[in-house]
Amino acid sequence: MKQIGVGLLGFGTVGAGVADGLQRNRKVMAQRLGVDVVLKQIADLDIATDRGVSVGQAVLTTDAMAVINDPEIQVVVELIGGTGIAKKLVLAALNAGKAVVTANKKLLAEYGEEIFGAAERNGVDIYFGASVGGGIPIIRVLREGLAGNEIQSIHGILNGTCNYILTRMENEGLPFGEVLDAAQKAGYAEVDPSLDIDGFDTAHKAIILASLAYGFHVPMEKVLVEGIRNLAGLDVQYAAEFGYRIKLLAVVKRDGDEVEVRVHPTLVPLTHMLASVSNVFNAAMVRGDLSGDTLYYGRGAGREPTASTVIGDIGDIARNLMAGKSRYRRGVGVANEGQLRMRAADDIVSRYYVRLMVHDKAGSLGVMTTILGQHGVSILAATQKAQPEEMENAGYVPVVILTHAAKGAEIDAALREICAAGVLKEEPVKLRMI
């Protein structure tokens, strides 16, 4: 049976998972693919630490360029992360005519054009299935399964750390800070959690999904990004009382010639499939013009789920190499640059959840609803909540308003005017609804 040689760059958590999986399932893969995929070399600066997977000593090296230039290696797998050395090595591998697999979302979100350009120029495959959704084949689905669809929208829960925190906030009624502490202790959140909880990890993934769906690169500065750092337990509780669960969603959506790419905490109705996605699990709901709503669910991170997708990509490349031809050199599927444009945040239409801490005096509610109406924001539901214990007798009560669809500019103008009317104790809370 013909062999395809694989070289890994990076022997961390995922690298060890890929090495283990390639060795453990080598036989079943060979039966499925008709080609023997062999792990030839692993490069890492640290080749002494035990990673819990047994590989021959000859397989380990500290010389990444030796792996890239090894004539027995046709597929180079980058699992270093970041945009420094990883970028250099990915470009070197592509320029050496090697097919590349990477799980590096930051690299693709920031330097996708350069990376894909190098793959194209060299006529080699680049696969990046594990860059979004870990063990969930969402990239594959967009590239292939739904290739015959106009993609109407994608709604994704793409960060396990945030989803874990939100699940515990809701289930146990805990405040954000306390759950974050626990998540850090349990290893579910980084020591510096900002990339996750401020939404940028999710935004990197949204950019990659948008490029696949709509064929052009979206720069990070055009993405509306709100994280969960400031989410109050009170709003999680009130959302639940209205029949909603708050999730950090990536939203990618087309409307005419405009595309929206945004990340924010979002109220999802309990009956929606995405509301059932809890703890560290991820999911993406994709609506195609033909397929209708489809959903993909699984573990969005972790050694083995990520390895599963990386190995699936390696398998695809092995099939391509057997056919003597690369299949995927581009990240983007459609070249729509210039035809589609990003919608400005002010023009994005959404339903809103608004919480206002209102002076408990006659007429306050009337003032607010009148102002909302004047700005074209119509009200779906409004409730004056019981006074939370800690603010008893403070003379303020929480009022929660769910709105019908309104433009960003409209709701913002209305809230500015409500603030100016002097009926509020603190800044209003504004969350989007799905």
Add this chain to the structure above:
Amino acid sequence: MKQIGVGLLGFGTVGAGVADGLQRNRKVMAQRLGVDVVLKQIADLDIATDRGVSVGQAVLTTDAMAVINDPEIQVVVELIGGTGIAKKLVLAALNAGKAVVTANKKLLAEYGEEIFGAAERNGVDIYFGASVGGGIPIIRVLREGLAGNEIQSIHGILNGTCNYILTRMENEGLPFGEVLDAAQKAGYAEVDPSLDIDGFDTAHKAIILASLAYGFHVPMEKVLVEGIRNLAGLDVQYAAEFGYRIKLLAVVKRDGDEVEVRVHPTLVPLTHMLASVSNVFNAAMVRGDLSGDTLYYGRGAGREPTASTVIGDIGDIARNLMAGKSRYRRGVGVANEGQLRMRAADDIVSRYYVRLMVHDKAGSLGVMTTILGQHGVSILAATQKAQPEEMENAGYVPVVILTHAAKGAEIDAALREICAAGVLKEEPVKLRMI
């Protein structure tokens, strides 16, 4: 741009959807695939009826063989259904060297070996993504995305008619017959619904999934098949009270050298993702040794979702033809014939829900639990239910028992002995739990 010609056999609901989708999204597909996919010919006995999609008159023909033999057509799409003329035409197309796309689960479940053999012999692609799960790319995921995994289990809701009936039975407390009538009137169930409600449609799909996961053909007579025809509203209600929802599941599972393939109504905990799949939607949960649990959800039938998957398959073949090589000639991924064997129904281990209509006299419950224990069946929970209105004063009460995992042979022997003990008014009801 190079062209790939497509010929459709069958211009029914799905055929019209594929024709429409191919024309509507031709440009976006060309951009994504780098090849222009052109609908060349459609064969049907009836080319007069308006299908709500405009195709040139020259495209329509009553001569299926002319489509197969058209030198401008490289991909033949069979959407006739059944195992008569469809089988003949699929074999003719493969023997003429044409790649084939089919959505025909019955054909593959019954004659898969013959069809895949012909594709192999002729060195041409055969794709069948829409044969299981309609718009859900479950076949693609098993063939490609999870290719690096040992598949540990698949649990699927694969029949929209049954899921619609079960959803309404639970939500509205209606009996099976009444919902079936309504479903037939609404067009969600066939005039002869037996293929759906007796579980055989689901079993055909389970056979195809099993062949992809485990690499051998499972004959229908070795599949344990129970439908939902005899499901009582009372059990739907009791299951809900215990926190479960009843779904018709296809279960495909490996344990050592043994494989289980079965279809039956199953109690699924409300917290399980599959419990959230309602109405006509389908979903499959696949557990891989690396990926862990993953789930795929969407519309399992209908004109456009099915067309979405058929067109995705056509797109893949177009990519393959551009590379000058076929990729998928076999239905099965692994040749495990002889290494794996089917597990006998008696040896299948499951948790059970048992409802017994018991003589309302002292000692009855003791008799039953003793007998269960003697057969190695241990009890997780047991409740004596209030007497349903219609059997008031009849001297019988429903007792519901949830068991721990037990072998099929053990639970059956225990229930036989309980029947013989003369404490029951009617045959026991036995349902499996996930």
